[in-house]
Amino acid sequence: MNFPESERVIYNRNPLIEVVCQLRFPPILKISHSEPVEFQDEVRLQYPLFEMKQSQVPPDFLKVAQQFGLSLPSEVTYSFKSEDQKWHLSITKDFIALTTSSYERYEQFKQRFEDAVKIFERIYKPSFYTRVGLRYQDLIIRSKLGIEDKQWSELIAKHIASELYDPELSPAIQTIVKNLVFKTENGQINLNHGLVKVKESQDAIDEIAYLFDADFYTEQKIEGDKNVWNILSEFNQSAGKLFRWSITDTLHRALQPQSISP
Structure with a gap:
Protein backbone atom coordinates (compact mmCIF):
# COMPACT_ATOMS: atom_id res chain seq x y z
CA MET A 1 0.00 0.00 0.00
CA ASN A 2 1.44 3.33 -1.07
CA PHE A 3 -0.25 6.37 0.43
CA PRO A 4 -0.36 9.65 -1.53
CA GLU A 5 2.62 11.93 -1.10
CA SER A 6 2.04 14.81 1.30
CA GLU A 7 4.05 17.70 2.67
CA ARG A 8 5.86 16.97 5.92
CA VAL A 9 4.46 19.18 8.67
CA ILE A 10 4.36 19.66 12.42
CA TYR A 11 0.93 20.48 13.80
CA ASN A 12 0.84 23.39 16.24
CA ARG A 13 -2.29 21.77 17.64
CA ASN A 14 -0.67 18.37 17.98
CA PRO A 15 -3.28 15.56 18.09
CA LEU A 16 -0.75 12.90 19.16
CA ILE A 17 -1.48 11.49 22.61
CA GLU A 18 1.09 8.68 22.61
CA VAL A 19 3.95 7.34 20.50
CA VAL A 20 5.62 3.99 21.18
CA CYS A 21 8.61 2.31 19.57
CA GLN A 22 9.41 -1.28 20.50
CA LEU A 23 12.18 -3.68 19.49
CA ARG A 24 11.67 -7.38 20.29
CA PHE A 25 14.45 -9.95 20.43
CA PHE A 128 18.99 -9.95 16.48
CA TYR A 129 15.54 -8.37 16.44
CA THR A 130 12.38 -10.36 15.75
CA ARG A 131 9.96 -7.43 15.61
CA VAL A 132 10.37 -3.71 14.98
CA GLY A 133 7.33 -1.56 15.68
CA LEU A 134 6.37 2.11 15.72
CA ARG A 135 2.92 3.11 16.95
CA TYR A 136 1.14 6.47 16.74
CA GLN A 137 -2.09 7.39 18.53
CA ASP A 138 -3.87 10.58 17.42
CA LEU A 139 -7.01 11.84 19.15
CA ILE A 140 -9.17 14.46 17.46
CA ILE A 141 -11.17 16.43 20.05
CA ARG A 142 -13.27 19.07 18.30
CA SER A 143 -13.66 21.33 21.36
CA LYS A 144 -9.88 21.63 21.71
CA LEU A 145 -9.61 22.70 18.08
CA GLY A 146 -12.50 25.19 18.15
CA ILE A 147 -14.45 23.26 15.52
CA GLU A 148 -17.40 21.98 17.57
CA ASP A 149 -19.71 23.13 14.77
CA LYS A 150 -18.12 20.80 12.22
CA GLN A 151 -19.64 17.42 11.39
CA TRP A 152 -17.33 14.41 11.35
CA SER A 153 -17.99 14.06 7.62
CA GLU A 154 -16.21 17.42 7.22
CA LEU A 155 -13.15 16.19 9.10
CA ILE A 156 -12.64 12.47 8.40
CA ALA A 157 -12.01 11.22 4.86
CA LYS A 158 -14.86 9.29 3.25
CA HIS A 159 -12.69 6.28 2.34
CA ILE A 160 -11.94 5.86 6.05
CA ALA A 161 -15.48 6.08 7.45
CA SER A 162 -18.18 6.27 4.79
CA GLU A 163 -20.90 5.83 7.48
CA LEU A 164 -20.27 9.41 8.61
CA TYR A 165 -21.36 10.63 5.18
CA ASP A 166 -24.81 9.00 5.29
CA PRO A 167 -27.30 11.79 6.21
CA GLU A 168 -29.72 9.33 7.83
CA LEU A 169 -27.22 7.09 9.60
CA SER A 170 -24.62 9.63 10.74
CA PRO A 171 -26.69 11.54 13.35
CA ALA A 172 -27.45 8.30 15.21
CA ILE A 173 -23.87 7.03 15.39
CA GLN A 174 -22.37 7.18 18.89
CA THR A 175 -19.28 5.03 18.39
CA ILE A 176 -17.40 3.45 15.50
CA VAL A 177 -14.70 0.79 15.86
CA LYS A 178 -12.84 -0.13 12.69
CA ASN A 179 -9.74 -2.18 11.96
CA LEU A 180 -7.72 -2.10 8.77
CA VAL A 181 -4.52 -4.07 8.14
CA PHE A 182 -2.34 -2.86 5.28
CA LYS A 183 0.52 -4.78 3.75
CA THR A 184 3.54 -2.62 2.97
CA GLU A 185 6.91 -3.16 1.35
CA ASN A 186 8.65 -3.52 4.73
CA GLY A 187 5.90 -4.96 6.91
CA GLN A 188 2.34 -4.21 7.90
CA ILE A 189 0.17 -1.46 9.36
CA ASN A 190 -2.54 -2.29 11.87
CA LEU A 191 -4.89 0.71 11.93
CA ASN A 192 -7.65 0.87 14.53
CA HIS A 193 -9.80 3.96 14.32
CA GLY A 194 -13.22 5.32 15.11
CA LEU A 195 -15.41 7.45 17.34
CA VAL A 196 -14.75 7.22 21.08
CA LYS A 197 -16.01 8.98 24.19
CA VAL A 198 -13.53 11.12 26.13
CA LYS A 199 -13.67 13.28 29.25
CA GLU A 200 -11.24 16.20 29.39
CA SER A 201 -11.64 16.81 33.14
CA GLN A 202 -13.33 15.27 36.16
CA ASP A 203 -16.28 17.65 35.92
CA ALA A 204 -16.59 17.65 32.15
CA ILE A 205 -19.28 15.73 30.33
CA ASP A 206 -18.35 13.03 27.84
CA GLU A 207 -17.38 14.27 24.40
CA ILE A 208 -17.23 12.30 21.17
CA ALA A 209 -13.73 12.28 19.67
CA TYR A 210 -12.03 10.45 16.81
CA LEU A 211 -9.10 8.12 17.50
CA PHE A 212 -6.45 6.96 15.03
CA ASP A 213 -4.26 4.17 16.42
CA ALA A 214 -1.70 3.09 13.81
CA ASP A 215 0.87 0.35 14.51
CA PHE A 216 3.62 0.02 11.88
CA TYR A 217 5.65 -3.16 12.26
CA THR A 218 7.70 -5.91 10.68
CA GLU A 219 8.26 -9.38 12.10
CA GLN A 220 11.14 -10.27 9.83
CA LYS A 221 14.51 -11.06 11.38
CA ILE A 222 16.51 -7.83 11.59
CA GLU A 223 20.27 -7.83 12.16
CA GLY A 224 22.29 -4.69 12.87
CA ASP A 225 20.98 -1.45 14.27
CA LYS A 226 21.42 0.41 10.96
CA ASN A 227 18.69 -1.74 9.42
CA VAL A 228 16.45 -1.01 12.42
CA TRP A 229 16.71 2.76 12.03
CA ASN A 230 16.20 2.61 8.26
CA ILE A 231 13.00 0.65 8.79
CA LEU A 232 11.76 3.01 11.52
CA SER A 233 12.43 6.05 9.34
CA GLU A 234 10.30 4.52 6.60
CA PHE A 235 7.55 3.79 9.15
CA ASN A 236 7.65 7.41 10.28
CA GLN A 237 7.29 8.69 6.72
CA SER A 238 4.37 6.32 6.11
CA ALA A 239 2.71 7.45 9.35
CA GLY A 240 2.61 11.05 8.19
CA LYS A 241 1.16 10.07 4.82
CA LEU A 242 -1.42 7.74 6.40
CA PHE A 243 -2.70 10.40 8.79
CA ARG A 244 -2.96 13.04 6.05
CA TRP A 245 -4.74 10.53 3.79
CA SER A 246 -7.24 9.86 6.58
CA ILE A 247 -8.34 13.45 7.24
CA THR A 248 -9.88 16.25 5.19
CA ASP A 249 -8.37 19.60 4.29
CA THR A 250 -10.67 21.21 6.87
CA LEU A 251 -9.22 19.19 9.75
CA HIS A 252 -5.69 19.57 8.39
CA ARG A 253 -6.05 23.37 8.52
CA ALA A 254 -7.65 23.27 11.97
CA LEU A 255 -4.57 21.47 13.31
CA GLN A 256 -2.46 24.42 12.12
CA PRO A 257 0.25 22.68 10.04
CA GLN A 258 3.74 24.13 9.96
CA SER A 259 6.05 23.09 7.13
CA ILE A 260 9.39 21.55 8.06
CA SER A 261 12.34 20.38 6.02
CA PRO A 262 12.55 16.65 5.17
Whole structure:
Protein backbone atom coordinates (compact mmCIF):
# COMPACT_ATOMS: atom_id res chain seq x y z
CA MET A 1 0.00 0.00 0.00
CA ASN A 2 1.44 3.33 -1.07
CA PHE A 3 -0.25 6.37 0.43
CA PRO A 4 -0.36 9.65 -1.53
CA GLU A 5 2.62 11.93 -1.10
CA SER A 6 2.04 14.81 1.30
CA GLU A 7 4.05 17.70 2.67
CA ARG A 8 5.86 16.97 5.92
CA VAL A 9 4.46 19.18 8.67
CA ILE A 10 4.36 19.66 12.42
CA TYR A 11 0.93 20.48 13.80
CA ASN A 12 0.84 23.39 16.24
CA ARG A 13 -2.29 21.77 17.64
CA ASN A 14 -0.67 18.37 17.98
CA PRO A 15 -3.28 15.56 18.09
CA LEU A 16 -0.75 12.90 19.16
CA ILE A 17 -1.48 11.49 22.61
CA GLU A 18 1.09 8.68 22.61
CA VAL A 19 3.95 7.34 20.50
CA VAL A 20 5.62 3.99 21.18
CA CYS A 21 8.61 2.31 19.57
CA GLN A 22 9.41 -1.28 20.50
CA LEU A 23 12.18 -3.68 19.49
CA ARG A 24 11.67 -7.38 20.29
CA PHE A 25 14.45 -9.95 20.43
CA PRO A 26 14.98 -13.60 21.49
CA PRO A 27 14.68 -13.86 25.30
CA ILE A 28 17.70 -12.81 27.36
CA LEU A 29 17.29 -14.53 30.72
CA LYS A 30 19.89 -12.31 32.37
CA ILE A 31 17.39 -9.43 32.25
CA SER A 32 14.66 -11.22 34.21
CA HIS A 33 17.03 -12.84 36.71
CA SER A 34 19.07 -9.84 37.82
CA GLU A 35 18.25 -6.17 38.21
CA PRO A 36 19.57 -3.93 35.40
CA VAL A 37 21.99 -2.00 37.61
CA GLU A 38 24.48 -1.10 34.88
CA PHE A 39 21.74 -0.09 32.44
CA GLN A 40 20.12 2.18 35.04
CA ASP A 41 23.43 3.86 35.84
CA GLU A 42 23.76 4.91 32.21
CA VAL A 43 20.19 6.15 31.64
CA ARG A 44 19.19 7.59 35.02
CA LEU A 45 20.16 11.19 34.22
CA GLN A 46 17.39 11.25 31.61
CA TYR A 47 15.18 8.68 33.34
CA PRO A 48 15.65 9.08 37.11
CA LEU A 49 12.41 7.38 38.17
CA PHE A 50 12.56 3.61 38.41
CA GLU A 51 9.85 0.98 38.84
CA MET A 52 9.84 -2.80 38.65
CA LYS A 53 6.61 -4.58 37.76
CA GLN A 54 5.83 -8.27 38.05
CA SER A 55 3.24 -9.72 35.68
CA GLN A 56 -0.07 -10.47 37.37
CA VAL A 57 -1.63 -13.93 37.05
CA PRO A 58 -5.48 -14.09 37.13
CA PRO A 59 -6.65 -15.41 40.56
CA ASP A 60 -8.64 -18.30 39.08
CA PHE A 61 -5.68 -19.52 37.04
CA LEU A 62 -3.39 -19.10 40.05
CA LYS A 63 -5.59 -21.43 42.16
CA VAL A 64 -5.62 -24.10 39.46
CA ALA A 65 -1.84 -23.83 39.00
CA GLN A 66 -1.26 -24.21 42.74
CA GLN A 67 -3.53 -27.28 42.92
CA PHE A 68 -1.63 -29.01 40.12
CA GLY A 69 1.80 -27.77 41.17
CA LEU A 70 2.33 -25.93 37.91
CA SER A 71 5.13 -23.39 37.54
CA LEU A 72 4.01 -19.94 36.49
CA PRO A 73 5.82 -17.65 34.07
CA SER A 74 7.52 -14.73 35.79
CA GLU A 75 7.55 -11.67 33.56
CA VAL A 76 9.43 -8.71 35.00
CA THR A 77 9.29 -5.25 33.43
CA TYR A 78 11.85 -2.63 34.40
CA SER A 79 10.59 0.90 33.82
CA PHE A 80 12.65 4.09 33.72
CA LYS A 81 10.77 7.40 33.55
CA SER A 82 11.75 11.01 33.05
CA GLU A 83 11.13 13.37 35.97
CA ASP A 84 8.00 14.80 34.31
CA GLN A 85 6.91 11.22 33.49
CA LYS A 86 6.32 12.13 29.84
CA TRP A 87 9.05 9.75 28.64
CA HIS A 88 9.03 6.08 29.61
CA LEU A 89 11.78 3.60 28.77
CA SER A 90 11.06 -0.05 29.55
CA ILE A 91 12.90 -3.35 29.18
CA THR A 92 11.93 -6.98 29.67
CA LYS A 93 13.68 -10.22 28.80
CA ASP A 94 12.43 -9.93 25.21
CA PHE A 95 11.88 -6.25 24.35
CA ILE A 96 13.01 -2.66 24.82
CA ALA A 97 10.52 0.16 24.26
CA LEU A 98 10.26 3.94 24.46
CA THR A 99 6.89 5.62 25.07
CA THR A 100 6.12 9.33 25.15
CA SER A 101 3.13 11.62 25.56
CA SER A 102 5.28 14.60 24.57
CA TYR A 103 6.15 13.83 20.94
CA GLU A 104 7.20 16.82 18.82
CA ARG A 105 9.13 15.41 15.88
CA TYR A 106 10.64 12.10 14.85
CA GLU A 107 14.27 13.19 14.95
CA GLN A 108 14.05 14.02 18.66
CA PHE A 109 12.23 10.77 19.45
CA LYS A 110 14.67 8.68 17.41
CA GLN A 111 17.71 10.24 19.09
CA ARG A 112 16.40 9.43 22.56
CA PHE A 113 15.62 5.84 21.65
CA GLU A 114 18.82 5.34 19.68
CA ASP A 115 20.90 6.47 22.68
CA ALA A 116 19.09 3.98 24.93
CA VAL A 117 19.36 1.11 22.43
CA LYS A 118 23.13 1.63 22.04
CA ILE A 119 23.55 1.30 25.80
CA PHE A 120 21.24 -1.73 25.87
CA GLU A 121 23.08 -3.48 23.03
CA ARG A 122 26.47 -2.91 24.65
CA ILE A 123 25.32 -4.42 27.95
CA TYR A 124 22.98 -7.22 26.84
CA LYS A 125 24.07 -7.95 23.24
CA PRO A 126 20.75 -9.12 21.70
CA SER A 127 21.38 -11.65 18.92
CA PHE A 128 18.99 -9.95 16.48
CA TYR A 129 15.54 -8.37 16.44
CA THR A 130 12.38 -10.36 15.75
CA ARG A 131 9.96 -7.43 15.61
CA VAL A 132 10.37 -3.71 14.98
CA GLY A 133 7.33 -1.56 15.68
CA LEU A 134 6.37 2.11 15.72
CA ARG A 135 2.92 3.11 16.95
CA TYR A 136 1.14 6.47 16.74
CA GLN A 137 -2.09 7.39 18.53
CA ASP A 138 -3.87 10.58 17.42
CA LEU A 139 -7.01 11.84 19.15
CA ILE A 140 -9.17 14.46 17.46
CA ILE A 141 -11.17 16.43 20.05
CA ARG A 142 -13.27 19.07 18.30
CA SER A 143 -13.66 21.33 21.36
CA LYS A 144 -9.88 21.63 21.71
CA LEU A 145 -9.61 22.70 18.08
CA GLY A 146 -12.50 25.19 18.15
CA ILE A 147 -14.45 23.26 15.52
CA GLU A 148 -17.40 21.98 17.57
CA ASP A 149 -19.71 23.13 14.77
CA LYS A 150 -18.12 20.80 12.22
CA GLN A 151 -19.64 17.42 11.39
CA TRP A 152 -17.33 14.41 11.35
CA SER A 153 -17.99 14.06 7.62
CA GLU A 154 -16.21 17.42 7.22
CA LEU A 155 -13.15 16.19 9.10
CA ILE A 156 -12.64 12.47 8.40
CA ALA A 157 -12.01 11.22 4.86
CA LYS A 158 -14.86 9.29 3.25
CA HIS A 159 -12.69 6.28 2.34
CA ILE A 160 -11.94 5.86 6.05
CA ALA A 161 -15.48 6.08 7.45
CA SER A 162 -18.18 6.27 4.79
CA GLU A 163 -20.90 5.83 7.48
CA LEU A 164 -20.27 9.41 8.61
CA TYR A 165 -21.36 10.63 5.18
CA ASP A 166 -24.81 9.00 5.29
CA PRO A 167 -27.30 11.79 6.21
CA GLU A 168 -29.72 9.33 7.83
CA LEU A 169 -27.22 7.09 9.60
CA SER A 170 -24.62 9.63 10.74
CA PRO A 171 -26.69 11.54 13.35
CA ALA A 172 -27.45 8.30 15.21
CA ILE A 173 -23.87 7.03 15.39
CA GLN A 174 -22.37 7.18 18.89
CA THR A 175 -19.28 5.03 18.39
CA ILE A 176 -17.40 3.45 15.50
CA VAL A 177 -14.70 0.79 15.86
CA LYS A 178 -12.84 -0.13 12.69
CA ASN A 179 -9.74 -2.18 11.96
CA LEU A 180 -7.72 -2.10 8.77
CA VAL A 181 -4.52 -4.07 8.14
CA PHE A 182 -2.34 -2.86 5.28
CA LYS A 183 0.52 -4.78 3.75
CA THR A 184 3.54 -2.62 2.97
CA GLU A 185 6.91 -3.16 1.35
CA ASN A 186 8.65 -3.52 4.73
CA GLY A 187 5.90 -4.96 6.91
CA GLN A 188 2.34 -4.21 7.90
CA ILE A 189 0.17 -1.46 9.36
CA ASN A 190 -2.54 -2.29 11.87
CA LEU A 191 -4.89 0.71 11.93
CA ASN A 192 -7.65 0.87 14.53
CA HIS A 193 -9.80 3.96 14.32
CA GLY A 194 -13.22 5.32 15.11
CA LEU A 195 -15.41 7.45 17.34
CA VAL A 196 -14.75 7.22 21.08
CA LYS A 197 -16.01 8.98 24.19
CA VAL A 198 -13.53 11.12 26.13
CA LYS A 199 -13.67 13.28 29.25
CA GLU A 200 -11.24 16.20 29.39
CA SER A 201 -11.64 16.81 33.14
CA GLN A 202 -13.33 15.27 36.16
CA ASP A 203 -16.28 17.65 35.92
CA ALA A 204 -16.59 17.65 32.15
CA ILE A 205 -19.28 15.73 30.33
CA ASP A 206 -18.35 13.03 27.84
CA GLU A 207 -17.38 14.27 24.40
CA ILE A 208 -17.23 12.30 21.17
CA ALA A 209 -13.73 12.28 19.67
CA TYR A 210 -12.03 10.45 16.81
CA LEU A 211 -9.10 8.12 17.50
CA PHE A 212 -6.45 6.96 15.03
CA ASP A 213 -4.26 4.17 16.42
CA ALA A 214 -1.70 3.09 13.81
CA ASP A 215 0.87 0.35 14.51
CA PHE A 216 3.62 0.02 11.88
CA TYR A 217 5.65 -3.16 12.26
CA THR A 218 7.70 -5.91 10.68
CA GLU A 219 8.26 -9.38 12.10
CA GLN A 220 11.14 -10.27 9.83
CA LYS A 221 14.51 -11.06 11.38
CA ILE A 222 16.51 -7.83 11.59
CA GLU A 223 20.27 -7.83 12.16
CA GLY A 224 22.29 -4.69 12.87
CA ASP A 225 20.98 -1.45 14.27
CA LYS A 226 21.42 0.41 10.96
CA ASN A 227 18.69 -1.74 9.42
CA VAL A 228 16.45 -1.01 12.42
CA TRP A 229 16.71 2.76 12.03
CA ASN A 230 16.20 2.61 8.26
CA ILE A 231 13.00 0.65 8.79
CA LEU A 232 11.76 3.01 11.52
CA SER A 233 12.43 6.05 9.34
CA GLU A 234 10.30 4.52 6.60
CA PHE A 235 7.55 3.79 9.15
CA ASN A 236 7.65 7.41 10.28
CA GLN A 237 7.29 8.69 6.72
CA SER A 238 4.37 6.32 6.11
CA ALA A 239 2.71 7.45 9.35
CA GLY A 240 2.61 11.05 8.19
CA LYS A 241 1.16 10.07 4.82
CA LEU A 242 -1.42 7.74 6.40
CA PHE A 243 -2.70 10.40 8.79
CA ARG A 244 -2.96 13.04 6.05
CA TRP A 245 -4.74 10.53 3.79
CA SER A 246 -7.24 9.86 6.58
CA ILE A 247 -8.34 13.45 7.24
CA THR A 248 -9.88 16.25 5.19
CA ASP A 249 -8.37 19.60 4.29
CA THR A 250 -10.67 21.21 6.87
CA LEU A 251 -9.22 19.19 9.75
CA HIS A 252 -5.69 19.57 8.39
CA ARG A 253 -6.05 23.37 8.52
CA ALA A 254 -7.65 23.27 11.97
CA LEU A 255 -4.57 21.47 13.31
CA GLN A 256 -2.46 24.42 12.12
CA PRO A 257 0.25 22.68 10.04
CA GLN A 258 3.74 24.13 9.96
CA SER A 259 6.05 23.09 7.13
CA ILE A 260 9.39 21.55 8.06
CA SER A 261 12.34 20.38 6.02
CA PRO A 262 12.55 16.65 5.17
